[in-house]
Every structure is written in structure tokens, then in C-alpha cells.
Amino acid sequence: MSQALAILKDVFGYHAFRGRQGEIIDHVATGGDCLVLMPTGGGKSLCYQIPALLRQRAGEGVGIVVSPLIALMQDQVAALTEAGVRASVLNSTLTSSEASAVERDLLAGRLEILYVAPERLMTPRFLDLLGRARVGLFAIDEAHCVSQWGHDFRPEYIQLSVLHERFPDVPRIALTATADALTRDEIIERLALDDARVFISSFDRPNIRYRIVEKDNARQQLLAFIKAEHMAADGTHDSGIVYCLSRKKVEDTAEWLQGHGLNALPYHAGMDPGTRQRHQARFREEEGLVMVATIAFGMGIDKPDVRFVAHLDLPKSMEGYYQETGRAGRDGLPANAWMAYGLGDVVQQKRMIDESEADDAFKRVSSSKLDALLGLCETAGCRRVRILAYFNETSEPCGNCDTCLEPPATWDGTREAQMALSCVYRTAQASRVHFGATHLIDVLRGNASEKIKQWGHDKVSTFGIGKDRSVHEWHTVFRQLIAQGWLMIDHGGHGALLLGEGAREVLKGERQIILRRQASKPGKSGERAARGARTDHTADMDADTLANWEALRRWRTEAAREHGVPAYVIFHDATLAELARTAPGSLSDMEGIPGIGASKLERYGQAIVDTLSRV
Template sequence: MPFPETEDQPLDPSETAASDGPAVSEALRTLRRVFGYESFRDGQQEIIEHVVAGGDALVLMPTGGGKSLCYQIPSLVRKGTGVVISPLIALMQDQVDALRALGVQAGFLNSTQDLDERRVVEAQFLAGELDLLYLAPERLRVPATVQLLDRGTVSLFAIDEAHCVAQWGHDFRPDYLTLSGLHERWPEVPRIALTATATPATRDEIAARLDLRAGPDSNTRHFVASFDRPNIQYRIEPKSDAKKQLLRLLTTEHAGDAGIVYCLSRNSVDKTAEFLTSNGIEAVPYHAGLDAATRAANQSRFLREDGLVVVATIAFGMGIDKPDVRFVAHLDLPKSVEGYYQETGRAGRDGLPSTAWLAYGLQDVVNLRKMIEGSEGDDAHRRRMSLHLDAMLALCEAATCRRVRLLDYFGQGSEPCGNCDTCLSPPESWDGTVAAQKVLSTVVRLDRERRQKFGAGHVIDILLGKKNAKVIQFDHDTLSVFGIGTDLREAEWRGVVRQLLAQGLMAVESNYGALVLTDTSAEVLRGQREVMMRREPERAKATAAKGAKSGKDRKAPVDLPAEAMPIFERLRGWRAATAKEQGVPAYVIFHDATLREIATALPGSLAELGRVNGVGENKLAKYGEQILETLAATG
């Protein structure tokens, strides 16, 4: 059937009504039979219809928006095997386990397998016994893999985490560049590239590098869903003692919840995990410095256990399908809004209220500026990194709705959400021009009068009139600016310096982290430019997400009737035991949302249970009687 030709096709629910076409009917039957859902989410059906008909697609859809179904169902409907290109070797086993639990024939080929294991999967593919086959991108550089695909029947190529192809993006992987050759070698096989994070610039680069440009003469369409995750509450606060701030968040709002804590360095990961554990919160570290067995064990525990916290570098999390992550916390400033959005998007995949919390301070800005200036690569690369950081700082220093700023970065308009820190506790703006002049004047005096450069801490000591050893050593108590800043506290001066750096009115020298002037500093010093600053509000006693509860009560689903709670907990207990017995994550058996519906509906027969969302034919046959017995035991 014909399709509209457009550069970017927004996903509109009004455009995705059920179709009478045979392909869509088969797709809908597959959705019901295999996955146990009566209807598609907004936008999914239009994408699936296009790919089933043989069209190429570039899909931008937020984490938790249902991207996987957009290639899984076409793989089941079309003849042959859907080949999924994914960078997530460590998670392929779990992805395959989840599909097999649905009755889907799935397999993978990667470097973790021995020769015999690979031969079994290859034989299944050649025999047409696989619905989906997962490959790491580097496998396509191996001639034997290409020859294998030539000998079998490929129904489609799905390129997951497609932002990895973009050098403009935050997670570039060179192996993804080889994927541009898919269309040249297999021109008749449709391709679908999917990502949750892409600005317009990154999207254009993905389309160019993968030969997925849309246009009048192209069979490619771009589908762009809303990036909004309304169940996530975004909160950013000044860093004072980050670990203690994190502990307060977890004990008051997320006790017993599963979550991810991101740190910039391995050392910080280890110390934070130890700190949380010593304070009664079960936490494990994850970073590249750990041996492979420890990393795998910690990741496996996070996926399989309830209420575990993983403290990690950004190496952790891509492709994590755990639906009940209730919070994502950052103890260091992310390098880009794209990275921040993808990392925070790992919270609340089940749609329940979740928190994205970030503590950031002056030293974060200084460290990242130094990192950029000292990084490898050409000037263009450093400019890109600086632009990424500038956008992240703008989000942090915003006095208006965080969500509006975040969505605007991805080219989407929105209204104030009423559910972020700046909406719940609007910060004041104040005229910081005089304060800015004092800081800049101190930097000028040090440079011009003494031919010296110092970092933020020393500059603030001079402003506050502190006669410490360093100030006395360099005779800085004789400067005309000494003690002119006693009208503000040290924390407030650090905020002033931080915002000057964020606004580009001052810079950090890469070698030693010294403060230096920029081209725009003179405008402030001459009074030609007003500097408005953000005054942090007093920390609210409770800013938990709407409808969410704090402490131990947070474990209870917010929309579950009180009388259903004991039944839900009994079902969770059954699920945990079953998952442990099978060696798979609990969500592979059933998601919380499905157990919640069962606990509320109380089906009395297999037929009634089969009408619950998330209960497909295979799971009904495999677990139906056990669920009914569990319900009977609670009665």
C-alpha cells in the first residue's frame, strides 16, 4: 500500500487506527497471540505496517516507548529471520531469554560463545528455525558471518541503539560505521534503525551514515515520537556533600527501590557503593576496572533482584530492560544532554512515578572544561564537546521548567510540566551583575598586577577576606579586592562562579584549572551587560513525584487498591521463585503491570486470565495454572 512521503513523520495517535490490510491484521494477531496485548501503543502500528511492507525506517522513540516491538513483530510476520544489530553483548542472553519466554525462537552470535554454540545457532538460522537473530556490529566485519547471512533468509535488519553511528552524538562506536553497507549487499531487505536519543543534528547524521534519508524518491520514512517521559520527575540541586545528599534521597523517597547511580570515575563508583552499603543500602559497583566476571555478576544481580542499587560509570545501562528502576541519580555532571536523557530514561520504564536526580557543582564544570581542552581530537571535536556541555549547563541553570528545556533540546515544544523541581519550587532570579564584576575584577587583578592565575577556591577566599596560608604566602591580602565579597556566603560565591562559567563570561584554563577571562568578560566589567543569576530555593522537605509515596510505602504500586496488595505480593513471590528456578530476571516471567492487573481483576479461569494485558498464548500455557493456584491460595 502507498505511504506518505515526508522528511520527518510525527507519531500521531489519530493516524494509527486499525487497518483492514492483511499485513496489519497479521501484525495485530501476533501482538495479541505472542505478547498478550489487545492494541498497539501510539505510533507503533504505523511503523510496523511500513516495515512489514518492505519499507526502511528511522525511528526515534523514548526508552520505554515500545521500540522493540517495531522490529520484533515485523520479524515474526515477514518470511525469514529478523537480524538485530546490537552493541549489547552482555545483555543478548537476557534479550533472547525474554523472547523465548514468549514462545519466540531467538538466538544470538557473539564472542562469548564457543564454537559448538555458534554452530548450533548457525544451523538453526540456515534451517529457518529462528524468528530473530542478534548480532554484535563487529560480527559483520567477519566474512563468515556475511556468508552465513547470504545463505539464509533475512526478513529485515534492525539497527538498535542507532545513535552509536553518530560522531556528533554521545556514544559513538566505530563498528557501527560498517552498517552503511547493509543496503548495498542486501538491497531488498528492509532496514529499521532505532534510538531513544537524538537531536536533529544527530538524527541527520544517523540518516546520512546509514543511508536512511527520507525523500520523494526514497522508500525510507522517519518516525519521531514525543521524547517526553511524564512519569519521570527531573530534579537538579547544587552539590554540597553528594554522597550524603544521595543517601537522603534514597532513605526518604526510595527505600527498598531499585535504582542506578552514575559517577564519572571508577574510584568514585567504588567509594559510593561502599558508602551506601555501610549505610544499610544494598549496592554493587559496575565499571571497566572490575574483572569481567564481577561485572557480569553485578549486572545479573541488578536484573534479577528486587531493590538493588548499582553504582556505575556510563558504561552501564544501555539496553537494560529492567522495568521497575525507580530512580536514576547522577553524582557528577553528565557531558551532554543526550547522555543525560538516555541515562535518566532507564528509570520508570513501567510508567510508574520515578525520579531523575542530579547533584552538580562548580568543580564539575571546571573538571569537564579541563577535560575538553585537554582531549584528543581536532578543534572541531572540542567545539562539539563544548556545545554539548554548554547545553547541559543551560539545563542545570534553567530557572524555568526542566522538561520544557529538555524537550526543546530535541526540537520538541511543550508546556511547563508541573512535575520538576523548578515547577514545584520555582527559583528566584537575581541581578548578579555586581557580584560578577567582583569575581572578574579579582581575576584581572591577579593577572595584571601579579601575573598570576588561580582557581575558583582561591579567588573566593580573596573575596571573603580570608587570611589563610596561601593568601598570606602570595601577599594577596593587599589586593584592592581583598574582602569586598563578604555580602555573600562561600556557597553563594561558588554559585556565582559556576554560573559565570555556564554563561561563558569566564573560562577555565586547561592546564591548572585557573580562572581566566573570555571575550565577553569586558562587557560585564564595563557595565555594558547585565548578568541575571539563578538563586537556588530552599530544599523542599518533600518533592517526591506526583502520586508517589516515600520510604517503604514506595514499593506499593500507586494505582493498586489496598485490598489487592496482599495478592500482588503473593504473585511477586511466585514470580521471584519461578525466575530464580529458571535463572532469568523476574520481568521475563511477567512485568509488575501484568501482576497488578491480575491482582485487581482476579481471573477465575484460563480464559479470563488470557484477557489480561501481557499474558500471551505461550505464557498462558506455561504459567496459567500456577497463577490460578496462587490466586486460589490467597483467597
């Protein structure tokens, strides 16, 4: 461990391990296999990078890191190279001559860490190449990709058990940020990790504030959220990611945000590859850019200063939501996870499951995962408690989510639930077909439209019995009844609603239905609760410190441009802020500042001293 701590300090610039990092590193460095579950931003990379360096320097061989994410490979290799590590990557972005050079370095033992895409790793040629090289460690990142129950299944990951078969004496570490019990079991089975230790860190990301709002013109709500919490008086704004379900919605939303003065770009798999790559590069390298994207974007982005992740559509599962929101605040500083959610989201996701070509078992699992996420959306309790409970972790109310900061009121909705369920039954009984929420709400409110009359629903007993509730209130009731399982989406019925199991108990008055009170429109209270979500390193700086900060930022921009890497690869904002405050006058004064290892001190130390001396 003394050697591991020396690498942590000299290479990465930190002085102590976090959580179970030290225990994991010791286990893998001494030859043990393990599965590591650790949240995004929790320091997973160090759990394989330090053992790889320890084993390579002990003569055991190179550390091979399997990752499906080209952008993440490039980010991590750039960061390792800046820190003085001999790291490289083999993926589809390299020319044949570049790939050949990397392979020669591998065989010659000149590499300490090599990142490889799973498709290349599994080729007979590359496996033979590994057989001729010295390999000290296999790290399988994003290990949930091996599970068909996970949220991002990749078929090529299933073949990775061959590593154990061909290299039985090489330790393996599989890592993921999101895996429920079912997914964990499949990871262990598929990767032949039966004898491996399992390390589960807390899934809590206390720096992230979770907020879920009822949809009511979602784009306007999004814009109000960004302006209230992530935009400065001069119009500059934080970096963020906005997730949408469809490619068209991505493009329309990005254009709409641009029209309202935001620096926003679209990203989805259907774009021209060159444009998509340029947009991703800009997001990595620029500050204050909002990327509007499908879930195809973000997994490979190691950008530490993403201050918010917003969802305009409901994700498919709790794992997907947790993984996507986890891309905010990787630097540990305050960040927001914001989502607008409505009845249409529930209907759409249920329909997507029903209409998929998957078998019944997969549909059942998908439905249960979606139900868990709906439970999070509709809970009147702490959001964080609900998220952590999904991953089998108990916790106390956090005091840093919307339901903790402004606890929602609940009400006895049994009467309204009986009206809604009875309307589903009566309209289907009268017409022999089932109807969606919009039609049912028209019946309940007594809207005698041509369609209502055509079906004879102006004659059913539930016509007009709910006229005292607004359309929006009824949407809220129906959404919660679906989330609680009292109503179901009809298979192939275009959003038509059926009575769920137990609905008869509600209709007979044997079950009480408690619903969340409809949220009030966002106002001063919501803005007040959000204060502190935006990170401002300059908030407590005096004039001299602020001048140092600005000078160091200009220097970092130039250094990043010169080295061809994002600014955060040079130094994170937190490191830059500490340099501005301490204003070191010599290289020795910088020792001990988090994020400055030996290589970076040697490479940039004098330039920092010179920059500060000119302020």
C-alpha cells in the first residue's frame, strides 16, 4: 500500500484513497479478481489504473483496459499521458500505421496501460498478440454491458469470458456504476468471476440535487430552470446535458435553445459522423456548452464540470436514469439532475415495452424496472432514499432533493380513483373497446364532443361526474394510478387503459388511494430551494485572488490548445482555484495541492509561477 500511495501522490496528485479504493487496489495488485460497483465520479478509474502501474513496474506486464467508449478512452489516455504514464489506445479511430506502432510498443513492453475496444480485443489476431505480450491485468469497464438485464447490453461483451480461459493467471477487475442484483449476478456468471470478491461502494452522489417536475410546456420549464440556476447575469451559463428520446426532438430542442440565447448543440446517432464528432469535441473542450442528445451521448465523456443533466423524456429504467444523471458533477461539486415528466411519458414507455420484439421474460423485467422509476417520480418521500433503496442501500432523507426541500402534500384520492377506474370500466363495457386518458378525461368532465357522442359515452353513468377537476388535475390522477398499478396500458392499444390487478378493491371501497398533491407552478420557492446548485469558484475570492484565477484560466486555455487536450485534462477548476488562493511563488509551494502530481509539477509548475508573478 505504501507503493500504491506513492503512485497516488506522485502520478495523480492526491494524498489519500477514498472509500474502499485502497482495499480494491491492494486486492487486485496482489493478483485477485473482483467486481467493483462504484458510482460515476467515485474514483473507479484509479481502482484499475494504480494496480496496473504497480504490476507493470513489478515486471508483471501491461494493464489492458476493455472499454466500449471511444471518447472515454481518448480522455483517459490524454489524462494519463499528461500525468507521465505510458498509456495508449487501440480503437477504430487509429490509422493502420498508428495501430501498428501501438502494437510494437505493446510487444516491446513500452506501455503501462493500453485501452482496447471489445470488438478489437476479441479478434483472433489481437488475442494472439496478447499471448506474445506480457499482460499484468485485465480491467473490464462498463461491465453492465455484459448483461441482457442491464440498461446498455452489448453482445460483444458476452465473449469476454475468454480472457479467463486463455489467461487464467492474469487478475481481472470488472467495474460498473449501475447494476441491480439481477445484473450483478449475470456479470459474475458471464465473465466467470465466480471466485471474485465483490466490492460495493455507496451509490450516493450527495453533490447531486434531484428534482422531478410535472410537465407543463417542458421546453419553457427547462429554459426557466437553466436561467434560474445555471446562468450568470452576463448571460454565460454552465455546461450541461439535455436528454431527449427522439432524434427529431434533439434537433428541435437544440435549435429552440439556441434561439433563446443558449450555446447549445445537438447530438444523436443519425447525424453525419463528422458533425457528431465535432460537436462531441466542442463539448469536451469548451466551457459553458449545452449538449442536447439522445442517450447515445455521454457515457464516454469524462468531463468533470457538467453542472446539470436534464431529461425532457422519461428514461427506461432506474439504472438508465442513475447512469445519465451521474454525468453531472463528476468533480464532486454541486450539480443538478432535473426531469420533466408527464402522463404521456408513462404511456410511451409502456407502449415501447409492449411493442418490442423481446420475449415475455424480458418484457416483465423491463416493466418492473420502469415501475421502479415511476415510483421515484411519484414518491412523496426523499428521492435519494428511493434511488439508493433500488440498489439495496438504506439511507436517511437527504435534505438536498426537491421533496426534502419542499415536501409535497398528499391527499386522499380514493373518490377520484374510483371515478377514473369506473370510467375505464363503463366506457369499455359500452363500446367493447378501451380508450386512452384524454378520451376518459373528456367523459369524466362531461365534454359532449362528437367523438364522445359517437361512442355513446355521453350516456354512461360516469359522464360529467368529474367536472369539478381540471384536465391537468385528471392527468395527474391517471398518471399516478398507472404508476401505482391500478391502471395498465393495453398491449398494442395505442395508450388505451385497462383495469389493473386490485382495481376492484378500490372500486368497492376496500382500498384507500393516497396521491401527491398537484405541484404549484415554479416560483420563488423553487428558486430559493435551488440556491447552491450552481458552482461559482469566484464567489468568495477577493480582488487579488480573482485576478490570479483569471490569469490561470487564460494560461490553462493556451496550454490545453498547445497540448491538444481539453482544459480539464491540464487541471480541474478546483485545482486552479486552490492555486489562485495560495498563489505559490515556487515549485515547492505547490506540493500538496490536490491534482498536482510529480509529472504535472515538472511540466507546468514553472509556467504557473511565472503566470502568477505577472499578475
